[in-house]
Amino acid sequence: MEKLLLLALSVLLTLAGCAAPAGPEEPTVWLDCLEHPEEMSWDETRELELPGAYPGVTFRWTASQVSALADDQEEVLFGGMPVWSVFLADLNGDGKPELCANASWGSGMINEQVLVYDYAAKTLYTLEDRGIKDYTLSIREGRLVVTEWAYPAWPLDPDAEGITGTLALTADPSGEAVIEIVYDGT
Numbered sequence: 475m476e477k478l479l480l481l482a483l484s485v486l487l488t489l490a491g492c493a494a495p496a497g498p499e500e501p502t503v504w505l506d507c508l509e510h511p512e513e514m515s516w517d518e519t520r521e522l523e524l525p526g527a528y529p530g531v532t533f534r535w536t537a538s539q540v541s542a543l544a545d546d547q548e549e550v551l552f553g554g555m556p557v558w559s560v561f562l563a564d565l566n567g568d569g570k571p572e573l574c575a576n577a578s579w580g581s582g583m584i585n586e587q588v589l590v591y592d593y594a595a596k597t598l599y600t601l602e603d604r605g606i607k608d609y610t611l612s613i614r615e616g617r618l619v620v621t622e623w624a625y626p627a628w629p630l631d632p633d634a635e636g637i638t639g640t641l642a643l644t645a646d647p648s649g650e651a652v653i654e655i656v657y658d659g660t
Contacts, residue, residue: 501563501574501618505535508558508576508610516556524562527570528593535560540573542593551591552598555579561611563618565643566651570594574618574641576611579604586610586629588620590643590653599643601653611641620655 504522507514520535532543537556542549554577562571573591578584579602587602588609601609601620608623618641627634639657646652 499564499571500616501561501613502571503613504533504560504562504573506559506561506612507556509612514556514558524571531593533573540575540591551593552577552589554589555581555584557589559611561613561618563641565590565618565641566592568594572643574611585625586623588641588653590641592643592651597651599651599653601655610636614638622655 505513505520514537516537518536522533522535523531524533528542530544533551534541534543534548535557537554539553540551540557540560542551551573552575554575556578558576558578561574563574564570565572565574570593573589573593575589575591577587577589579587583605585602585604586608587600588611590599590601591597592599603609603625606625608625608627610621610623612619612621619638620641621636621638623634623636637657639655642654642656643651644654
């Protein structure tokens with residue numbers, strides 16, 4: 475009888491919206507031309523709608539930028555030379571995914587950086603250290619991870635080893651959100 479009562483209470487709390495949240499969803503891939511460079515199309519356009527999080531918004535990728543179309547207006551969110559990959563992950567816990575991207579920048583001296591765009595807050599976060607380190611994103615074991623590479627070892631040296639950690643948005647001492655790499659064991 476006690477188990478039946480607990481089950482009924484659990485169902486009622488869930489239906490009333492009082493149950494504990496299910497937790498963050500695993501990150502997903504919108505496109506990943508860094509992992510699959512043969513899929514990079516310099517003249518292609520790809521679009522994505524996320525009606526549960528951003529109703530009425532269409533996200534658009536081209537090799538040079540990611541933009542949002544809403545109310546017949548296009549807003550450029552970020553760019554790259556190119557934007558190699560875009561992943562979707564809720565890094566700040568607001569229930570809406572951020573657009574997390576790999577992008578190259580530069581001519582001659584090219585750096586690889588990670589960009590995170592929080593569309594709900596209209597804020598861009600950048601992880602870069604030009605000429606010192608390169609950064610790339612991937613999904614491993616259900617986590618969105620950043621690999622930090624010594625510049626210019628990656629991608630020139632196929633035997634180069636990077637340091638990998640989970641991508642996170644955290645608050646700095648002033649309370650402002652910043653990109654952080656949470657390394658295993660820290």
